[in-house]
Amino acid sequence: GAVVSQHPSRVICKSGTSVKIECRSLDFQATTMFWYRQFPKKSLMLMATSNEGSKATYEQGVEKDKFLINHASLTLSTLTVTSAHPEDSSFYICSAGSPGGNTIYFGEGSWLTVV
Amino acid sequence: AQSVTQLDSQVPVFEEAPVELRCNYSSSVSVYLFWYVQYPNQGLQLLLKYLSGSTLVKGINGFEAEFNKSQTSFHLRKPSVHISDTAEYFCAVRNISNFGNEKLTFGTGTRLTIIP
Numbered sequence: 001g002a003v004v005s006q007h008p009s010r011v012i013c014k015s016g017t018s019v020k021i022e023c024r025s026l027d028f029q030a031t032t033m034f035w036y037r038q039f040p041k042k043s044l045m046l047m048a049t050s051n052e053g054s055k056a057t058y059e060q061g062v063e064k065d066k067f068l069i070n071h072a073s074l075t076l077s078t079l080t081v082t083s084a085h086p087e088d089s090s091f092y093i094c095s096a097g098s099p100g101g102n103t104i105y106f107g108e109g110s111w112l113t114v115v
Numbered sequence: 116a117q118s119v120t121q122l123d124s125q126v127p128v129f130e131e132a133p134v135e136l137r138c139n140y141s142s143s144v145s146v147y148l149f150w151y152v153q154y155p156n157q158g159l160q161l162l163l164k165y166l167s168g169s170t171l172v173k174g175i176n177g178f179e180a181e182f183n184k185s186q187t188s189f190h191l192r193k194p195s196v197h198i199s200d201t202a203e204y205f206c207a208v209r210n211i212s213n214f215g216n217e218k219l220t221f222g223t224g225t226r227l228t229i230i231p
Contacts, residue, residue, distance in 0.1 A: 006158070034218055043205065043223045044159075093158050097217070104209070104219055106151070106159040 003027055004096050006107035013114055018082045021110045023050075023094030029074035030096035034104070035067075038091040050077040084114040117142040119206050121222035128196050129230045136191040136225045138180075138206030146208040148189040149219070150180055153203040162204070165189060176200065201229045 003026040013019045023033055031052045036044040048069050049057040056069035066088075068080040077096075081088050091111055097104040118141045128134045140146065147166050151159040163174025170182040180191045189206060206222040 041226075043221050046218055049218060095159075095219070103149075103161060103164060105161070109156075109158040111156070 004030075004094065004105045004107040006092075006094055006110050008110060009108060010111045011113070013084055013112070015085055015114055016083055018080055019084055019112060020078050020080045021092055021094075021112070023077045023079070023096070023107050025075045025096045025098075025105075028096075028098040030077075030098065031074060033071060033077040033094055033096040035069060035077070035079050036093045036095065038093060038109075040091075044093060047079075052077075081112065084112070086114045088112065089114045117146065117208055117210075117220045119208055119220055119222035121204075121206055121225050123225050124223065125226045125228065127228045127230055130198055131195050133194050134192065134196050134200075134227065136204050136206075136227065138189045138191065138222060140187050140189065140206070140208050142187075142208060142210075145211045147211055148180075148182060149207045149209075150174065150178070150189070150191050151205045151207060152176075153205065153224075155202075159205065162191070196227075196229050198229050198231060200227060202227060 005024045007022045033050040035047045037047050038044050046059050047062045050069045050071040052071045058064050071077040091109050093109045095104045095106045120139045149164045150162040152162050153159050162178050163172050165172050165182045173179045178193050203224045205224045207219040209217045209219045
């Protein structure tokens with residue numbers, strides 16, 4: 001079945017630095033991918049919709065300049081957390097739906113810890 | 116706008132007992148319905164989905180769910196739970212579309228804890 005993969009699964013970075021998380025659709029082309037953030041013991045909060053070849057669509061309250069999204073190919077979307085702060089520490093999950101399909105598949109998630 | 120309500124934030128159940136996790140939704144358009152499971156420190160795995168047809172859908176790991184349009188519900192059930200079912204369960208909806216580019220709206224999740 002369709003598989004979505006994220007990398008890295010865990011990353012620790014220093015405050016003030018930037019970190020990139022990759023999301024790949026392994027066996028289908030995804031024109032649209034989604035980035036979610038999950039706080040401990042909380043539900044998933046949609047951050048943005050990543051559109052291949054165009055700008056991402058951000059949800060209200062999400063800082064575009066802080067969470068940079070690039071969807072340069074049909075199988076890869078990246079989320080870059082710029083000038084990271086400890087409050088950015090969270091579990092970030094991406095998802096993608098195969099064209100013509102009706103199910104959205106999720107990546108394994110990436111734990112970001114900013115120290 | 117859509118919304119998903121999972122009234123039970125935590126559900127403790129004895130091993131081999133039945134369980135029902137409740138999900139109600141609100142939407143002005145027709146939707147697809149999903150249940151996802153999240154094991155500790157992992158991403159989300161699709162348990163089952165309702166797209167059309169029979170209102171009773173069966174998923175992986177012995178779970179099933181029934182779509183009730185009049186009650187706008189999609190409750191998840193399992194007749195006999197196992198220790199390995201301990202996880203967070205999320206109900207989600209999305210607009211019906213021919214494309215895979217519709218975002219999901221999630222409930223707040225239900226923590227299922229199986230008691231030995």
